[in-house]
Structure formats: C-alpha cells, structure tokens
Amino acid sequence: MSDTVQAKAPVLSVEGLSIALPEGGDRPFAVENVSFEVKPNEVVCLVGESGSGKSMIAHAVLSLLPKSVNIAAGAVTVAGQNPAKLDRQALRRLRGGEAAMIFQEPLSSLNPLKRVGRQIEEMILTHQKPMPSAIEVHERVQQLLTQVGLPNPKLLEKSYPFELSGGQRQRVMIAMAMANRPALLIADEPTTALDVTTQRQILRLIDDLRRDRGMGVLLITHDFGVVADVADRVVVLRHGKVVEQGTVEEVLRNPKAEYTRELIDAVPKARLDEIRRTAVHPTPLLEVIGLEKTFRVKRGLLQPPREVVAADGISLTLHEGETLAVVGESGSGKSTLGRMIMRLTEPDGGAIRFNGQDLRRLRGEALRQARKQLQIVFQDPFASLDPRQKVGDAIARGPMAFGTSRTEAMELARKLLVRVGLNAVAADRYPHEFSGGQRQRICIARALALKPRVLIADEAVSALDVSVQAQVLALLAELRQEMKLAMIFITHDLRIAAEIADRVIVLQKGRIVEEGATADVFTAPQAAYTRDLLDAIPGRDFFDQPGFASVTGALPTARMSS
Amino acid sequence: MDATRAFLRHPSGMVGLVVLLVVVVIALIAPIVFPVSPWEMVSAPFTPPGEDGLLLGGDTLGRDVAAGVAYGARVSLVIGIASAMAAMVIGVTIGAISGYFGGKVDLVLMRMTELFQTIPAFVLAILLVATFNPSLLTIILTIGAVSWPPLARLTRAEFLRLRNREFVEAALCQGEGTLRIVLGHILPNAISPILVVTSLTVATAILLESALSFMGLGDPNLMSWGFMIGAGRTVIRNAWWMSVFPGLAILITVLAINLFGEGLSDVLNPRVSRRRS
Structure with missing residues (x-):
C-alpha cells in the first residue's frame, strides 16, 4: 500500500448519508443527507445538541448501528471501503484496525475483569497478521502506554480499570485505539465525563497523536469551547441535518446560520463586566x-x-x-x-x-x-423526579407536607410551572414525557414551592x-x-x-x-x-x-x- | 396500560395465564359440575377411569377422583394465594424496615432472616403444622411464615438501591414524612420485582401444601391434591389414576404460575420489554 497516494485521499467521506429511524419515532430520519470529509492529519468536529444525530453518524461509520435503524441513502467510505457492504471478517479488520473509536464513558468501555495491559494486547493480537511474538506484543503495549502519557507503564498494565482515574482510563482507551495505527480515530464525546484539567490533557494528547501519525480525527462534541481548541473544520448538526460546515475560523467567527450563532452565544462566557455587586447585609x-x-x-x-x-x-x-x-x-x-x-x-x-x-x-x-x-436542585434531572409521580404532585407534596390544602398546593404548583416556563397542564403529566431541560425546570419549581x-x-x-x-x-x-x-x-x-x-x-x-x-x-x-x-x-x-x-x-x- | 398490552403479546406468559384461568374456572364451577361432595363414596372401590360414569375413575373407597381434583383446585389456589400474600406482607415489611433504616436494625433483621433461611422450609413447616392443629388458617400462616425470607431480601435490596436516589432525597428535603416516603416513593418503584417473586411464591406454596397433605398434615376436612396422592400412593401399581391425575393437576398449575410469573417479570423489567418491542 503506498502511503503517499493514501495521504491525499480523505480517510473518511460521508456522502448524502440518511439514516432511517423505526416508524413511530419523533422524526423519520435520524440524520438526513449529511456529507462531509475527514482528511489525513485533520480534526473535524461534529457539533450538535443531544438528539442531533451526531453519535448516529459515528456509529454508522463503523457499521455499529442498532438493528432497528438502517442507512436509507448515501454512503460512508472509510479508507476506501464502505463498511455497510463489508462481510464480517473485513468489518472486523476495519474496526480497531483502519478506524478506531473511543467513547464518552471510559469505565463502561473497558472490561472490568481484565487487566488493562491484557486488553490492549488483545487489540493487537486480533489485528496483527502474522501473530507477533509475546515479547513483541508486550513491548508494543509498553510503548503505547508510554505514548499516551501514562506514568509507570509496567505497573499500570497490571492494573484493573477500577484502579485507575477517569483520565487514566480514557488514556488506556486511546492506547487501545492507537494499537493498530488507525488512519481514522472517532472520538465520541471523549472528555464529557472528565474534569476540565483532565479534559485539556486528553484533548492535547489526541491532538499530539494526530500530528505524529497524520491520522484523521472525527471528534464529536457539544462544547464549542472544545471545538475552538482543537478543530480544523466544523460540521454543525441540528435535528439530523447539517446546518453549517467550514473551517473553525469561518464557522466560529462568522457563523452564517442563525442556529450556529445561537449555540455560540449560549456558551457561557463569563461576562464579568455585567456582574452585579449586591449590598451585603451585616449578619450572614x-x-x-x-x-x-x-x-x-x-x-x-x-x-x-x-x-x-x-x-x-x-x-x-x-x-x-x-x-x-x-x-x-x-x-x-x-x-x-x-x-x-x-x-x-x-x-x-x-x-x-x-x-x-x-x-x-x-x-x-x-x-x-x-x-x-433550604432547598436543593440536583444534577441529574432524570434521577431526581419520581418516575411514578405526576409532576404536579411532585411540586405540591412539599407544601402539602406543611399543611397546605391539596387544592391550594396544586394551584401553587400550576402557577410555579408557568413561572419556570412550562405549561400549567404539565401538572398532570409524568416526568418521562419531558426533556432534560424541562425536568430541571420542574425540579426548580419543586424546590421553590x-x-x-x-x-x-x-x-x-x-x-x-x-x-x-x-x-x-x-x-x-x-x-x-x-x-x-x-x-x-x-x-x-x-x-x-x-x-x-x-x-x-x-x-x-x-x-x-x-x-x-x-x-x-x-x-x-x-x-x-x-x-x-x-x-x-x-x-x-x-x-x-x-x-x-x-x-x-x-x-x-x-x-x-x- | 402499556404493561398489560405487552403481557398480552408475551407468548409463554399468556399460555400460563390461560391455563391458570382454566384452573380458576374449574375451582369456581366445581360445586356445579360435582354437586356431590368429593368425600362421598359414589361407586365401587378401584373403578378405573371412564367406567361407571367416573371420568377419572374412583379411589380406594369409591370416591370420584375427578371431583377430588376439581375441589382440590379450590384448596390449592386459596392456600397458594393466601400464603403468598402472607409471605409478601411479612417479607416486604421486614425488608423495607431493614433496607430503609439500615445500621443495627438491618443487622438484627437480616440475621433473623438468615436464621429462617438456614432451617429447611419444609421441616419448619412440618414442625409448625404439627404443633398447631392443622386447619386452613394455620396452614396458610405456616406456609407464609416459611416463605417470606426471599421476599424480605429482595425488598431490602430494592430499598437499598432506591433510598439514596435523588428523588427520595428531594422528598426528604420537601419535608415529607418517613412513612410517606416509603409508601409513596420507594415502594411503588420497587413493586415490580416484588410482584414477580410473589407470583412465583404462589407456586411453591401450592407445592408445600401438597407435600404437607401428602404427609397427612393437611386440613382433614379439605380434599386436596396432596392428600389424594398420599392416599393413592400405596396402590399406585394397580390403580395409577388415583395419584397420577392429582399429580398432573399440581404439575400443570405450578407450571402455569411459573410461566405467568416469568412473563410478568419480562414485561415489568423495562430493559427486557424495551428490547422486545
């Protein structure tokens, strides 16, 4: 295979891709007519909010789509091959070989019962033909662990995933992805579960590896801050359609689409000049x-x-x-x-x-x-509402526990629902009918009741x-x-x-x-x-x-x- | 309801339900189809099936086996359901207290549960029935008293899982009382697996009752399947029908309840039911 010819062709090209959702979904297509390319040594960011179909595209690239959804039109080409048309053997060679993927939650992507060194070895052994010797494999694992910046690889390869921190786990995932020198790395929200300082290190690591190896990177994220830091080009998705794409400079400095502008505006920017200074009461x-x-x-x-x-x-x-x-x-x-x-x-x-x-x-x-x-609003709006309790009841319970009559409490609940930007009829619905943001509004209403x-x-x-x-x-x-x-x-x-x-x-x-x-x-x-x-x-x-x-x-x- | 609709589409669960309904109908119409008491001697002893107007034959004293099976269904169902309910009340109460309060209360209650679990259920049941006079009520209470530990353990596990969930803490912060939190928030979210295990407990309760009756420790006034097998066992080589038909009745009923319980479990477990649909 001549690398020079390969280097010019895109490692990933997605052309007119449409993925059909099963009937009865909220829309007929998860993604519709999406086209973009990832060239070698390039970081392309796929940006969108939850439900925009960005993960669907990543899964389609490695032919990992669930059985109930299928590609309706268009094609994906990874390193010259169309994963949808490959047989099992060839698909296995592609996954983890030419194209590797890392996921959001490194803990659930690693086998909890196997030492991490073994897991990386496995990656090499399944792909390298002829099978390298045990010593070679071991050397390669050490080398990979060093490359992803893990301290003390000798000790680390013998650890179990639960013994590592989130950042270290993600590094191990990256080492696994790098094991067979992929031409394309797909990273699906790789830093969302990590702390800011760790996030920066991981992004820098991906960027370094990309530059060393001339690898194409498809990075999926919802954070425009991450985009601004690492991307060469950006594809903005909304409801499964490409709203805008172009270089980082173009898209972030001069967004053409209204939606892109909204998203960029929504990034918290620490407007310090607007901060109010309240008069402080003497007693806390x-x-x-x-x-x-x-x-x-x-x-x-x-x-x-x-x-x-x-x-x-x-x-x-x-x-x-x-x-x-x-x-x-x-x-x-x-x-x-x-x-x-x-x-x-x-x-x-x-x-x-x-x-x-x-x-x-x-x-x-x-x-x-x-x-x-003293009231509290929790982080996870899905865990903090009782799935078997109507929203109105959830809000009214508090006042009722302190002696307010049911009718009055329900009246208050409806009023609060309107105040937090929902409809009063929401009171008679169950939490699962609401989106994350709406649920969080309900939680706020409940706390304020x-x-x-x-x-x-x-x-x-x-x-x-x-x-x-x-x-x-x-x-x-x-x-x-x-x-x-x-x-x-x-x-x-x-x-x-x-x-x-x-x-x-x-x-x-x-x-x-x-x-x-x-x-x-x-x-x-x-x-x-x-x-x-x-x-x-x-x-x-x-x-x-x-x-x-x-x-x-x-x-x-x-x-x-x- | 979604769960009901999903259950209607669950093949083995539906088979279980239909068979179970047939058993219930037989139990209900027993006095109409067999107006004569099953204890009444209606023919010559050892009448084979089909002869003398007896569909399933007669027993050693000439009593109608078919009538016995039909009346036995009433006994088995009543005892099975009532003792499973008793086990559920005991088990859920102990499990809920143990799981919600934790600490020393949990320690004491769980050691007590283990004590019950280490004694073989059947031996304990024999002991209890033999101590009290065997009657419908004592048999139900006895079976309940030996069947609750798995339910207590399950309830405790569910409560442990749910008690630190944010919606429970939110209810606490809202000033709701302990009883309201337990009954209003935790129990409704824990009820699905509890229902499934209770339905399976009905099956084991029926088996326990049959075994007790087989040993002659059943209520002497009730014609039950276990009693019939026990009475017919000595003559099984020349009169197989006396033990085989009540035995089949036990087999079919217990199997039906297990199928129903498993179907219920699949439907109420959100992960499995979602995969199905």
Whole structure:
C-alpha cells in the first residue's frame, strides 16, 4: 500500500448519508443527507445538541448501528471501503484496525475483569497478521502506554480499570485505539465525563497523536469551547441535518446560520463586566464553620480502610440575596458540602448555622421546619423526579407536607410551572414525557414551592445542552432576584460560575484554596490550582473573555494549542 | 396500560395465564359440575377411569377422583394465594424496615432472616403444622411464615438501591414524612420485582401444601391434591389414576404460575420489554 497516494485521499467521506429511524419515532430520519470529509492529519468536529444525530453518524461509520435503524441513502467510505457492504471478517479488520473509536464513558468501555495491559494486547493480537511474538506484543503495549502519557507503564498494565482515574482510563482507551495505527480515530464525546484539567490533557494528547501519525480525527462534541481548541473544520448538526460546515475560523467567527450563532452565544462566557455587586447585609443568613467530613471505604481484611477527605475545615458565609459558587473538580468535596448543608450527609465535625440555629443539632420536626427554608436542585434531572409521580404532585407534596390544602398546593404548583416556563397542564403529566431541560425546570419549581431562603444548586445545569443551560441559568438568575434567594451554586464549570456568582469558593480535596469576589478570583487568581482550572477552560483563546486576559498573559506556556 | 398490552403479546406468559384461568374456572364451577361432595363414596372401590360414569375413575373407597381434583383446585389456589400474600406482607415489611433504616436494625433483621433461611422450609413447616392443629388458617400462616425470607431480601435490596436516589432525597428535603416516603416513593418503584417473586411464591406454596397433605398434615376436612396422592400412593401399581391425575393437576398449575410469573417479570423489567418491542 503506498502511503503517499493514501495521504491525499480523505480517510473518511460521508456522502448524502440518511439514516432511517423505526416508524413511530419523533422524526423519520435520524440524520438526513449529511456529507462531509475527514482528511489525513485533520480534526473535524461534529457539533450538535443531544438528539442531533451526531453519535448516529459515528456509529454508522463503523457499521455499529442498532438493528432497528438502517442507512436509507448515501454512503460512508472509510479508507476506501464502505463498511455497510463489508462481510464480517473485513468489518472486523476495519474496526480497531483502519478506524478506531473511543467513547464518552471510559469505565463502561473497558472490561472490568481484565487487566488493562491484557486488553490492549488483545487489540493487537486480533489485528496483527502474522501473530507477533509475546515479547513483541508486550513491548508494543509498553510503548503505547508510554505514548499516551501514562506514568509507570509496567505497573499500570497490571492494573484493573477500577484502579485507575477517569483520565487514566480514557488514556488506556486511546492506547487501545492507537494499537493498530488507525488512519481514522472517532472520538465520541471523549472528555464529557472528565474534569476540565483532565479534559485539556486528553484533548492535547489526541491532538499530539494526530500530528505524529497524520491520522484523521472525527471528534464529536457539544462544547464549542472544545471545538475552538482543537478543530480544523466544523460540521454543525441540528435535528439530523447539517446546518453549517467550514473551517473553525469561518464557522466560529462568522457563523452564517442563525442556529450556529445561537449555540455560540449560549456558551457561557463569563461576562464579568455585567456582574452585579449586591449590598451585603451585616449578619450572614447561613454560616458554615470548620466543617469536617472523611469518607472511609473498607477494603480487604488486612488492609487499612481508604480515607477520602471530602471536607477539611470548610468555613463559608452566605448572605441574603447573594450567590456563592463552589467550584472544583470531581472528588473535591463540593457536592458533599451541599449535601451536608442540607443534612443529607452527616458531617464529622463543625457547625452549620442558619438563621441563628445550628442545623446540626436539629432533629425530627425542628429539622423538617428548617429544611423547608433550604432547598436543593440536583444534577441529574432524570434521577431526581419520581418516575411514578405526576409532576404536579411532585411540586405540591412539599407544601402539602406543611399543611397546605391539596387544592391550594396544586394551584401553587400550576402557577410555579408557568413561572419556570412550562405549561400549567404539565401538572398532570409524568416526568418521562419531558426533556432534560424541562425536568430541571420542574425540579426548580419543586424546590421553590416551599418558598426557601437558600437554594443549593448542585451541578444543576451540568447535564443539559448549552442552549438549554443558558435558559435555565437565566431563569435561576430571574428567580433569585424575584424571591430574594441566596444561592449556593455548585459546579465544575468555571464559565458558569463566573456567569452567575457574586463570590466564588475554589475547593480542592476538601479544602478551600481560594475565596473571593468573582471578578477578583477570575482576573487575579492567587492559588496555582485556580490558575490551572482557569487555564483549562476549553476555548479560552477563542471566546476572548474580558476578565481572563491577565491569566492568559501570565501563563503563555501552559496553553493547549500548537 | 402499556404493561398489560405487552403481557398480552408475551407468548409463554399468556399460555400460563390461560391455563391458570382454566384452573380458576374449574375451582369456581366445581360445586356445579360435582354437586356431590368429593368425600362421598359414589361407586365401587378401584373403578378405573371412564367406567361407571367416573371420568377419572374412583379411589380406594369409591370416591370420584375427578371431583377430588376439581375441589382440590379450590384448596390449592386459596392456600397458594393466601400464603403468598402472607409471605409478601411479612417479607416486604421486614425488608423495607431493614433496607430503609439500615445500621443495627438491618443487622438484627437480616440475621433473623438468615436464621429462617438456614432451617429447611419444609421441616419448619412440618414442625409448625404439627404443633398447631392443622386447619386452613394455620396452614396458610405456616406456609407464609416459611416463605417470606426471599421476599424480605429482595425488598431490602430494592430499598437499598432506591433510598439514596435523588428523588427520595428531594422528598426528604420537601419535608415529607418517613412513612410517606416509603409508601409513596420507594415502594411503588420497587413493586415490580416484588410482584414477580410473589407470583412465583404462589407456586411453591401450592407445592408445600401438597407435600404437607401428602404427609397427612393437611386440613382433614379439605380434599386436596396432596392428600389424594398420599392416599393413592400405596396402590399406585394397580390403580395409577388415583395419584397420577392429582399429580398432573399440581404439575400443570405450578407450571402455569411459573410461566405467568416469568412473563410478568419480562414485561415489568423495562430493559427486557424495551428490547422486545
């Protein structure tokens, strides 16, 4: 095979692809008349919101579509072959050989019962003919693990997936994908489940490998920040149709389609100049003093229990009408903090003072009364509504538990549903009839039904599409004003924190590493960790954010782009 | 209802349901078809099937085997369903308390459950029935008392899975009481597997009752399948029909309930039913 000829032809071309959905779906085609190409040494981003059909296309490329959907028209060509027309043998050679794929959730893509070294070996052994010797394979595994930047490959190849962190697992997945030097790498939301700093490392790794090997990359994402950082060309999808495609510069600087513009506008941009400074009341509404919490995970009989410090002397204050963002990566203890304030998780030590009483001393009825004034909105809008309870009931239950009559409570529920932007008739429907964003609105309505004074939003918009995210954030900002709510906004996304908060607390391993007014934290971060976090925000260069300039200037070497 | 419609399309589940309905109808119309008591001697002893107007023959005392099978269906169904209900009430209560509260309560209740699980159910049942006078009520309670541990374990597991779910925590934050949370939020979401296991418990309860009656520990006033097999067992070489027909009745009924239970399980398990549709 002559590489020079191959290098010019696209590694992937999708021409007029239409994928039919089974009858009774919400639309006849998952994707309709989609055409694009991926050339060698090129990163093409497929961008769209959930349900836009972007993953469908990726699955069609490797002929992984579920049985109930099939290609209605058009063709996919991967390295000169049409996967839909290949027999099983040839298809197996293509998958993991010419074209490799990595997925969003690395934990569920790895076999939990096999050491990662074995899993990579398997990848090589199924594809290399003639079968290489055991020593060669082993060397190759070591080499791959080193290439994907994993420390101590000798130890690592003997680990099981559960022993690795999310970022390490994704690196192992990438090593597997790289095992047979594919011409095309398909990455389906490879960093969505990862922290920002890890995200940046993984994206950089993919970018480096791409450049080393001249590989074509099809990157599927919903995040325009990621697009701005790594893509050469962009394909914007909506409802299965291509809305716009072109180079990054064209599409992001001068979007032609209205929809693309909306999506780009919806990216939280930390408009620091718009931030309001509220007049602070002298006495805080909520005061957390020296909160401690350590989780002990039992291991084997003889091993000492593993300790995870979730809170190590956390103190904070929250005033009426103020919004405090708690930011940090997964495992920093930010969700535990919210749960401890709600008394859903019992702290080991410290005090939580709300309106003069110590919440930690409250039991039974007194706790119930206090909880009424503190409400929480959870991250996953699908898990936080009882699937067997009508939406109206879900909202009305709270007031009813405090003695409001059913008719009055239902009246309030309908009013709240309208207030959060839904229809009053939604009250008689079940949660599964609503989309993620709508469900989150329902959860907000439920939390507000008890007229709380403090609202804790635990990653409340993280599971939503960007455009929906922007709407829900706007709603929260309005409600905050209207009901004089104090808010604790827990998030891993610094852009969102900057958008909504008056003050920010940065958590790392259960400790507050930085605390201050939003503008100060974002423009003049004191802690190195805060700078790392800020620097890892995807698309920083592109969405030139007013306040961020100084950080970027201060740390030019730590940047992602070439 | 979606589940009902899905069940109607489930082949083996429907077979089970239809057979079960036939058994229920037989039990219901038994006094109409056989106006004479099954204890009444209506022909010569050892009448073979088909002779003397007896469809399934007569037993050692000349009692109608067909009447016995029909009346036995009433006993088996009543005992099977009632004792499964008893087992469900005991098992769900213990499992729910154990799973929801956890900690020491859980420890004590689960050790107690294990105690019941380690004693063979049938031996315990014999012991209990022999201690109390065998009657319909004591048999039902006995079978209930030995059949609840699997239900308790299942309920506990479901409660453990659900009690930390966000919608339960949301209800807690909304100020709803413990009982409301358990009955209104957790139990409705845990009920599907509990129903399935309860339906299968009906089958084992029928078998237990038959075994007890076979050993002569049944209610002496009730003609049951187990009793008939027990009475006919000594003469099985010259009069097979006395044990075979009630035996077939047990086999068919238990099989039907198992098919129904499995069908229910497939339909109520969202992952399986979605794959089907």
